[in-house]
Amino acid sequence: MIALGHGCCFLFHRAARSQAWAGLPNRGFYLDVEYLDRLIRHVQRTGWDIVTLDEALGRTREGHGRRFINFSLDDCYRDTAEVVVPLFRRLGAPITLFVTTGIPDETLRLFYAGLETIIQREEQIIDDDDRFDITSPAQKRAAFAAIVRRWDEAGDHAASYVRFCVRHGYDADALDAQHRITWPMLEAMRADPLVEFGGHTVSHPHVAALDRGQATAELTGCRARLEAALDQPILHFAFPYGQPSDCGPRDFELARAAGFHTAATTSAGLLRRGTDPFRLPRNTINGEHRALPYAYAHLTGLSGLAHKVLRRV
Numbered sequence: 338m339i340a341l342g343h344g345c346c347f348l349f350h351r352a353a354r355s356q357a358w359a360g361l362p363n364r365g366f367y368l369d370v371e372y373l374d375r376l377i378r379h380v381q382r383t384g385w386d387i388v389t390l391d392e393a394l395g396r397t398r399e400g401h402g403r404r405f406i407n408f409s410l411d412d413c414y415r416d417t418a419e420v421v422v423p424l425f426r427r428l429g430a431p432i433t434l435f436v437t438t439g440i441p442d443e444t445l446r447l448f449y450a451g452l453e454t455i456i457q458r459e460e461q462i463i464d465d466d467d468r469f470d471i472t473s474p475a476q477k478r479a480a481f482a483a484i485v486r487r488w489d490e491a492g493d494h495a496a497s498y499v500r501f502c503v504r505h506g507y508d509a510d511a512l513d514a515q516h517r518i519t520w521p522m523l524e525a526m527r528a529d530p531l532v533e534f535g536g537h538t539v540s541h542p543h544v545a546a547l548d549r550g551q552a553t554a555e556l557t558g559c560r561a562r563l564e565a566a567l568d569q570p571i572l573h574f575a576f577p578y579g580q581p582s583d584c585g586p587r588d589f590e591l592a593r594a595a596g597f598h599t600a601a602t603t604s605a606g607l608l609r610r611g612t613d614p615f616r617l618p619r620n621t622i623n624g625e626h627r628a629l630p631y632a633y634a635h636l637t638g639l640s641g642l643a644h645k646v647l648r649r650v
């Protein structure tokens with residue numbers, strides 16, 4: 338088991354009730370909320386402190402006798418306010434919300450979320466000239482994956498998505514409104530000691546692919562927007578996608594220059610005394626992995642190997 342004084346950051350995106358989760362076309366992007374409930378209660382019972390990133394940062398600087406976990410959520414959709422934060426409040430556990438400010442600012446098309454809603458509602462869809470019969474959950478999952486692959490290849494997700502909406506009689510703005518978190522929802526959480534806010538860029542780009550000026554604008558833009566809206570310092574940042582190809586040494590330095598105190602990645606690993614606060618490891622616990630052993634694997638520090646083994650259980 339992990340040594341005393343070490344910490345672990347868990348990352349996820351969306352959450353849905355068990356029954357809804359089972360039928361989601363993109364359920365790998367969600368946590369089953371009953372699973373999340375069990376996981377939080379379990380770690381609370383077994384001697385882990387659940388802490389904010391402020392607290393985690395202090396512990397990695399100074400060392401601390403107790404082991405700890407930070408839960409963070411990236412992007413922020415409507416279910417963040419309606420499902421996730423209420424759960425953490427009920428259990429008395431803090432959560433860090435990394436907000437992509439283009440979502441509440443309505444400048445970002447939520448094409449995956451909208452595609453998912455269309456696939457859930459329809460029994461047949463057409464992309465280019467191909468027809469997909471989608472009556473079963475498995476067919477809906479396969480269709481979602483196939484269409485995302487096509488849009489990835491086409492390279493312009495927003496345009497492909499809008500064409501898809503028109504073809505199936507949907508209003509893309511109305512679908513966005515169903516899924517996006519709003520500023521009033523975020524403002525309603527700003528005084529909650531269990532909710533810690535961080536930045537996750539303005540438009541959710543691959544930061545490493547941007548030139549220096551664009552990357553700086555994404556980092557400082559989301560920070561300034563959140564500070565103005567929430568009336569508090571925004572000290573934490575998480576890189577979209579978060580893998581080594583999405584954020585590198587230049588970008589860690591830009592995060593520091595933008596005034597953040599930490600920058601988080603999605604590289605698996607643990608927090609230890611002396612961990613670089615500008616490349617914090619986080620362990621993704623999105624939806625595919627509903628069994629508690631998967632989360633335990635992160636806590637034992639064996640993420641990569643245990644992941645492979647436990648997925649077969």
Ligand SMILES: [Zn+2]
Nearest residue numbers: 411412577578
């Ligand atoms: Zn993200």
